Each structure stands twice: as C-alpha cells, then as structure tokens.
Amino acid sequence: MAVCEILSVGTEILLGDILNTNTRFLSEELAKLGISVLRHTTVGDNPERLREAASTALGRSDIVIATGGLGPTADDITREICCDAFGFELVVDEEIVEDIRSYFRRKGTDMPETNLRQAYVPVGGAVFRNENGTAPGLGMKKNGKCLVILPGPPYEMAPMYKKSVVPFIKEYAGGIIASHTVRTMKIGESAMAEICADMLEKANPTVAPYAKMGEALLRVTAKADSEEAAEEMCKPVIEEIKRRLGGYVYGIDSENIEGRVVELLKKNKLSIATAESCTAGYIPKRITDVPGASSVFEYGAVTYSNAAKEKVLGVKHSTLEEFGAVSSETALEMAAGIRRISGADIGISVTGIAGPESDESGKPAGLIYVAIDAEDYSECEKVETARNDREYNRYVSASRALNLVRIYIEQKRG
Amino acid sequence: MAVCEILSVGTEILLGDILNTNTRFLSEELAKLGISVLRHTTVGDNPERLREAASTALGRSDIVIATGGLGPTADDITREICCDAFGFELVVDEEIVEDIRSYFRRKGTDMPETNLRQAYVPVGGAVFRNENGTAPGLGMKKNGKCLVILPGPPYEMAPMYKKSVVPFIKEYAGGIIASHTVRTMKIGESAMAEICADMLEKANPTVAPYAKMGEALLRVTAKADSEEAAEEMCKPVIEEIKRRLGGYVYGIDSENIEGRVVELLKKNKLSIATAESCTAGYIPKRITDVPGASSVFEYGAVTYSNAAKEKVLGVKHSTLEEFGAVSSETALEMAAGIRRISGADIGISVTGIAGPESDESGKPAGLIYVAIDAEDYSECEKVETARNDREYNRYVSASRALNLVRIYIEQKRG
Numbered sequence: 065m066a067v068c069e070i071l072s073v074g075t076e077i078l079l080g081d082i083l084n085t086n087t088r089f090l091s092e093e094l095a096k097l098g099i100s101v102l103r104h105t106t107v108g109d110n111p112e113r114l115r116e117a118a119s120t121a122l123g124r125s126d127i128v129i130a131t132g133g134l135g136p137t138a139d140d141i142t143r144e145i146c147c148d149a150f151g152f153e154l155v156v157d158e159e160i161v162e163d164i165r166s167y168f169r170r171k172g173t174d175m176p177e178t179n180l181r182q183a184y185v186p187v188g189g190a191v192f193r194n195e196n197g198t199a200p201g202l203g204m205k206k207n208g209k210c211l212v213i214l215p216g217p218p219y220e221m222a223p224m225y226k227k228s229v230v231p232f233i234k235e236y237a238g239g240i241i242a243s244h245t246v247r248t249m250k251i252g253e254s255a256m257a258e259i260c261a262d263m264l265e266k267a268n269p270t271v272a273p274y275a276k277m278g279e280a281l282l283r284v285t286a287k288a289d290s291e292e293a294a295e296e297m298c299k300p301v302i303e304e305i306k307r308r309l310g311g312y313v314y315g316i317d318s319e320n321i322e323g324r325v326v327e328l329l330k331k332n333k334l335s336i337a338t339a340e341s342c343t344a345g346y347i348p349k350r351i352t353d354v355p356g357a358s359s360v361f362e363y364g365a366v367t368y369s370n371a372a373k374e375k376v377l378g379v380k381h382s383t384l385e386e387f388g389a390v391s392s393e394t395a396l397e398m399a400a401g402i403r404r405i406s407g408a409d410i411g412i413s414v415t416g417i418a419g420p421e422s423d424e425s426g427k428p429a430g431l432i433y434v435a436i437d438a439e440d441y442s443e444c445e446k447v448e449t450a451r452n453d454r455e456y457n458r459y460v461s462a463s464r465a466l467n468l469v470r471i472y473i474e475q476k477r478g
Numbered sequence: 479m480a481v482c483e484i485l486s487v488g489t490e491i492l493l494g495d496i497l498n499t500n501t502r503f504l505s506e507e508l509a510k511l512g513i514s515v516l517r518h519t520t521v522g523d524n525p526e527r528l529r530e531a532a533s534t535a536l537g538r539s540d541i542v543i544a545t546g547g548l549g550p551t552a553d554d555i556t557r558e559i560c561c562d563a564f565g566f567e568l569v570v571d572e573e574i575v576e577d578i579r580s581y582f583r584r585k586g587t588d589m590p591e592t593n594l595r596q597a598y599v600p601v602g603g604a605v606f607r608n609e610n611g612t613a614p615g616l617g618m619k620k621n622g623k624c625l626v627i628l629p630g631p632p633y634e635m636a637p638m639y640k641k642s643v644v645p646f647i648k649e650y651a652g653g654i655i656a657s658h659t660v661r662t663m664k665i666g667e668s669a670m671a672e673i674c675a676d677m678l679e680k681a682n683p684t685v686a687p688y689a690k691m692g693e694a695l696l697r698v699t700a701k702a703d704s705e706e707a708a709e710e711m712c713k714p715v716i717e718e719i720k721r722r723l724g725g726y727v728y729g730i731d732s733e734n735i736e737g738r739v740v741e742l743l744k745k746n747k748l749s750i751a752t753a754e755s756c757t758a759g760y761i762p763k764r765i766t767d768v769p770g771a772s773s774v775f776e777y778g779a780v781t782y783s784n785a786a787k788e789k790v791l792g793v794k795h796s797t798l799e800e801f802g803a804v805s806s807e808t809a810l811e812m813a814a815g816i817r818r819i820s821g822a823d824i825g826i827s828v829t830g831i832a833g834p835e836s837d838e839s840g841k842p843a844g845l846i847y848v849a850i851d852a853e854d855y856s857e858c859e860k861v862e863t864a865r866n867d868r869e870y871n872r873y874v875s876a877s878r879a880l881n882l883v884r885i886y887i888e889q890k891r892g
Contacts, residue, residue: 079506080503080505080507080508080515083502084518087520091492091493093494104491104518105520106501106519110516113516252587257550257551264551264553272489272553275549275631338759338780342766344765344778345758345761345762345763348759348782349763352782353868358783365777365778365779365780366752366777366778369776372776372820406786418766448586450585453610
C-alpha cells in the first residue's frame with residue numbers, strides 16, 4: 065500500500081489565523097484511492113524548516129503532497145524549496161505566463177510583475193492548470209517517488225486535486241476501500257467497544273470505535289480488489305454490529321441524527337413541530353440544516369420563560385408549580401401543546417438546565433427532559449450528562465429529542 | 479522565545495474523518511503567550527510512528543503539546559508512548575480513579591474496567607483534572623523541556639488548556655502580549671483595510687485585518703515588558719480605528735454580535751422576542767449561547783410556513799399574497815407581530831432564501847430581509863449575500879438582524 069504524507073506550508077496556520085481544512089480534504093480523498101496517509105506536517109514560510117520537512121517526507125513516503133506557499137510574494141517559497149529538495153530545476157513556462165496574464169486581463173487589471181514567479185515549473189515535471197487562481201500545481205516523479213505541490217486556497221486546491229492530481233497519482237492507488245459508519249446514541253464508547261471487543265481486533269474489515277458529541281460510532285473498513293468485493297466484506301460485519309447493539313444504532317452512514325429524522329419523516333409523510341426551553345432554537349436550526357426540511361417542519365416555539373410555556377403551549381400552571389419547569393410532566397405537556405397548536409403529526413420538547421451553573425432549585429446542569437407526543441403515543445426521557453458544558457448539554461439534549469422521533473417512527477411506523 | 483510543537487494523535491484525523499480544530503485553537507492561544515509554534519504534526523494510533531514523532535518533537539522543541547489518544551480503548555496509546563519517550567513512568571492515581579468512578583456514577587452507570595487506564599499518571603508530573611470527560615491531562619517537565627498531553631475532544635481539551643495548561647507553561651511565555659479585536663459588520667475586509675492602510679504597516683502595535691462569516695475584523699497586538707505598557711500601546715490605535723470606521727464597529731473584544739446584543743439588552747433592561755423563517759431557530763440559539771440570556775430573551779417563534787406566519791404572528795394574508803413571504807413588508811409585520819404577542823420590548827424577524835437553491839418565485843438564494851420593531855421604531859434591511867451557501871446565508875442574516883438591535887439601542891437608548 066502506497067504511503068503518503070501531507071505537508072502544509074504557511075505561517076498563518078501556525079499562528080492559528082486559519083483552520084487547515086486542506087489536510088482533511090486530501091486525507092479523505094486519498095483514503096478513497098486506497099493510499100495510506102501516515103502523517104500530516106505543517107511548517108511555516110521558513111526555508112530551513114520547510115527544506116528539512118520536505119526532505120524527511122520524501123525520504124520516508126512514496127507520495128508527498130505539499131500545499132500552500134505558491135503565492136506571488138517573497139515569503140512564498142514552497143515551489144523553490146520543495147522542487148530543489150526533490151532534485152528538480154525550475155524554468156519559466158510561457159504558456160503559464162499567458163494563463164496568468166489572461167487571468168488578470170479577465171479581472172480588468174495588469175499582471176503585477178511579482179506574479180511571474182508563479183510561472184516557474186520543474187523541468188521534466190507535470191503542470192496542473194489553475195482554473196480558480198494564478199498559481200499552477202506541479203507534479204514530479206523520480207525513483208518510484210512522487211511529489212505534488214498545490215496552491216493553498218481550498219477553492220483552488222480541491223478542484224485541481226480532483227481534475228489533475230487523481231490521474232497523476234493513479235499508479236499508486238491500492239486496493240479499493242469500502243468504509244461505513246455505524247452511528248449509535250445512548251451507549252458510551254467504552255460500553256460499545258466492550259460489546260464488540262472481538263471485532264475490534266480483526267484486520268480486514270477493521271472495526272474502529274470513536275466518540276463524537278454524545279454519540280459513539282464504529283467505522284467498518286474493508287479493502288479488496290473491487291468495490292463490490294469490499295462492500296461484500298463490510299456487509300456481514302455491519303449486520304453483526306446491528307444485531308449486537310440493537311436499538312442503540314440510529315443509522316448507517318447517516319451524517320447525523322437530524323438527517324436521519326428528516327429522512328424518516330419524509331418517507332412516512334409526517335410533519336413535526338418543536339417546543340424548546342434550554343435548547344432554544346437548536347432543534348429547528350438543526351432540522352432545517354437539512355435541505356428540503358421545509359416539507360416536514362411546521363412550527364417551532366422557543367418558550368424560555370414559564371409564562372411563555374403557559375401562554376403559548378398551554379402548560380398547566382399547576383404543573384409548573386408542583387413539578388417545576390424542569391420535569392417530565394412539563395416536558396410532556398410542552399410536546400402535547402406544540403402538537404395541538406401546530407397541527408403537526410409529531411410534537412417534541414426539551415426542558416432542562418443547560419448550565420454552566422445549576423438552577424435556583426438546585427437541579428444540576430445537564431439535567432434535561434426530552435419528550436415526544438404523537439397520535440396514541442407519548443414518551444419522556446430523562447437526560448443526565450453530568451457536565452457543565454452549555455453547548456454540549458444543548459447539543460446532546462437536542463439529539464436525544466430527535467432520537468425519540470427516530471425510535472417512534474421505526475417502532476410504530478416502520 | 480520558547481519554541482513549541484503540537485502533536486495530534488488519531489487515525490481518524492489521517493483518514494479525514496474529523497477536522498483537526500485543536501491545533502488551531504492551541505496555536506492561537508500559544509501565540510497570545512508569546513510562544514512560537516513552529517510545527518504541527520499528526521500521526522495515527524501507531525506505536526512506532528507516535529514514538530518517533532514524540533521523540534523528534536521533544537528533541538527540537540521546548541514545549542510539546544500532544545492531543546488525542548487518551549481514550550479507554552486499546553488503540554489509545556498516547557499516554558504510554560509519550561510519557562515513555564520523555565522518560566516518565568506511569569502509576570495509578572487513586573484520586574483520578576475516584577474522579578472517573580464518580581463521573582460514571584453521576585451518569586447512573588458503572589465504570590467499565592477499561593476506563594481504569596485513564597487513571598495512570600506520570601511519577602513526578604502534573605495532573606490536569608477533566609471537568610468534561612474522564613481522561614485527565616498530564617504535564618511533565620525535565621531539563622528545561624516540557625511535555626503536555628491533553629484529551630482529543632475539543633470540549634474537554636479547550637477548558638483544560640485555559641484552566642490548567644496556561645499556568646503550567648507560564649514560565650515559557652515571551653514578552654507580554656496585549657491583543658484586542660475590533661469587530662465590524664456591513665463593511666468588507668478590503669474596504670476596511672483601505673481605510674486603515676497606513677496602520678497595517680506599523681510594527682508595534684501591529685494591526686491585522688481578517689474576515690469571518692460576514693464580518694471584517696482588525697486585530698491590534700502590542701508587545702511590551704508589562705501588561706499595563708502593552709495595554710497603553712493598544713489604546714490610541716483602537717480609538718483611531720473606531721474614529722475611522724464609525725458605526726461599522728459593533729464591538730471591541732466582543733466575542734460576537736449576540737454577546738454584544740445581550741450585553742446591551744441587559745444594561746438597558748430590555749427584553750427581546752424573535753420571529754424567524756429561513757434562520758429557523760438560529761437567532762434564539764445564538765442569543766441563548768450567551769449564559770444569562772434568560773433575563774432578556776422572552777419568546778421565539780419559528781414560522782417556516784406562510785400559514786404559521788399568519789396564524790402565529792398575525793402577518794396579513796394580503797401582505798403575503800401581494801409582496802410574498804420574502805419581502806420587507808412581511809419582515810416588518812413579523813417583527814411587529816412577535817413583539818405584540820410576546821410583550822417583549824423589541825421584536826426582530828428574518829425571512830428570506832437560505833439556499834442552496836433559489837425559490838419558486840425566482841428570488842435568488844441569499845436574498846433575505848431582516849427587521850426590527852420597538853416602541854416608536856421600526857426598520858427593515860435587505861441583505862444580499864450573492865451566495866448559495868445555506869449555512870453562510872443563515873448565519874449572516876441572523877447576525878444582521880441582531881445588528882439592527884445593536885444600532886437601535888446605541889442610537890435610541892445609549
């Protein structure tokens with residue numbers, strides 16, 4: 065299996081001014097080709113450290129992909145340093161000069177002379193035209209190794225990778241990889257891993273656990289000579305995981321619970337309305353993050369105060385008095401209330417203490433009730449995150465409320 | 479100047495499954511302490527490569543901060559490998575065992591035995607308690623060098639860094655840095671940079687422009703021997719920027735517009751209610767991201783459909799017929815409606831086309847109206863982002879609606 069290393073160049077990354085999204089994009093794309101990315105390295109616009117990083121990477125990896133530092137200014141040194149480290153000389157390419165000139169012409173300005181530097185290309189190398197900027201990408205091969213240099217801006221780099229780099233590195237592509245993610249809720253990562261302990265030790269397919277904001281995931285990855293064969297290898301493993309984890313599994317390859325819920329609502333032609341206290345808009349925000357959610361989402365009420373819970377949702381004053389706003393009784397009345405006033409098929413609600421502090425009554429941060437109300441069905445679930453993290457508590461309780469919808473539809477509507 | 483290197487550990491990063499945001503956070507924070515981050519390195523959960531990366535980093539840098547791979551499962555090896563590479567032995571810490579047990583007790587479950595691994599700490603090292611998870615952070619110092627190991631999940635890592643790591647690495651901090659951010663809205667980054675062009679060329683304080691989701695920012699950074707001196711150097715520069723940019727400036731060091739708006743509402747004892755179409759919960763979500771927002775936020779209605787706009791907010795049928803849902807007329811009636819039914823001092827509204835597609839009427843994605851209604855005051859603003867990016871359009875229009883509140887209070891309430 066060919067081994068690859070990604071080298072990011074740019075002081076702005078080391079200063080934390082920009083988030084490095086290029087490595088994630090490239091890693092995901094290279095994995096699809098069955099190329100192993102074993103290291104990401106970032107250095108600044110510093111000749112010595114860049115040279116050392118490039119030489120080390122070229123020494124130990126089959127493919128090195130460097131991004132960034134191809135701009136027209138003096139601190140952009142990636143082209144010169146990396147080509148030199150790999151033993152390639154640079155010459156001006158007149159076609160690229162014309163490309164750059166015409167780019168500026170289209171923008172209605174003259175090409176600054178400094179941009180000429182971007183027309184230098186390696187003798188005996190490949191040049192990848194840049195359709196979204198001025199710096200072309202460069203590719204070189206020598207002694208079975210390969211160096212690719214790409215511009216840093218993601219909107220220049222990504223299309224260039226797909227169009228020019230994939231064919232350039234094709235000979236390094238390994239067996240075909242199929243990868244699927246089993247997503248669960250309400251079970252911890254370690255409990256999930258214990259249940260699947262024997263599967264985590266297998267080599268092909270591999271099964272790897274990880275955790276993400278109140279969810280535990282298992283990634284199943286198989287490698288074979290064809291896509292069909294790799295998919296066939298994944299299937300029984302996914303089935304076995306589903307069998308063992310049962311109702312904890314909310315989706316296979318679903319991007320998140322809101323995507324899964326919108327999919328189920330659409331499939332069953334059901335509509336939903338939301339009543340929220342502590343999540344305060346997070347659930348409708350997430351439902352409508354899914355394009356096309358307008359066909360299933362009716363109405364959402366954010367009733368932060370007790371007065372609004374009574375006035376808007378019709379929660380009984382006596383319920384709030386006796387059990388408090390943070391109680392299963394209130395959650396259930398909120399869900400029933402929003403369903404009634406909206407006319408939606410399903411009403412869901414959240415009420416609880418997001419934190420970071422506990423409330424006056426002494427109820428702790430992270431104590432949250434989520435409820436669902438539908439025809440002949442209602443359920444309430446108590447969530448206890450034991451955390452003071454406001455964003456975490458709000459995200460996780462919104463997820464749990466959505467998960468109630470998933471359970472209801474799967475069990476009652478199929 | 480102390481030199482630092484950040485080492486991220488996790489195969490999920492190399493596979494492109496998750497975006498590495500920890501390095502950006504740490505880089506930004508370390509820069510504030512005057513510590514130079516010269517390299518980011520990522521390796522997978524592989525003992526040989528992790529050992530080699532840790533040893534190399536410890537050899538060439540004063541500080542190494544490793545994140546990730548502290549979980550309870552067998553593939554989590556960062557603790558063992560990095561401590562060994564730095565020459566520190568691990569022993570069980572009974573206090574941490576109790577921490578972890580009580581974490582699970584609060585969640586109502588027993589501690590899986592595998593979690594015991596997370597209670598191993600280096601002999602002679604420091605332990606950073608984890609308030610948002612089970613794995614503690616670890617700190618070690620030897621021969622002038624320093625190794626810090628932190629859990630991978632950002633919501634565990636970031637608070638731990640601020641609370642425990644900053645004091646632990648304080649002796650490595652360079653000259654004292656004071657840094658302030660001037661935040662603006664409704665002016666582009668380049669227009670802002672042109673107005674302040676001469677200031678961008680100065681060395682100390684430096685003034686640097688950047689752009690962020692519909693906002694343009696200027697960062698003013700001064701370096702001196704004392705905090706007071708550094709602060710004194712920033713002051714006149716910030717005043718000059720405020721003078722030049724006027725009403726575009728919505729805050730100095732405000733984390734965001736919602737924080738500034740909650741601050742202004744509290745100071746003036748005003749309450750707010752929201753009526754949203756395309757942002758669908760994003761505004762109340764953001765208002766209530768600010769802890770303590772419950773004293774100013776009354777009620778929010780997410781009226782996605784025209785029927786809900788009429789029924790809940792009392793938008794006139796004829797308005798929707800004549801001008802459409804995406805119009806200044808509808809936006810103004812939504813704002814007035816939500817103020818009336820909630821009894822809040824201020825009502826704001828958003829209606830528009832989030833995208834990625836344009837609507838049936840041919841109105842383009844990114845065309846959005848935001849409005850405000852208060853006593854003797856109402857305003858509507860047309861936002862045209864010219865983008866198909868759903869998240870961007872929703873975020874930016876929510877910001878613009880909030881900015882209307884800022885302008886109203888600053889102008890009318892002082």
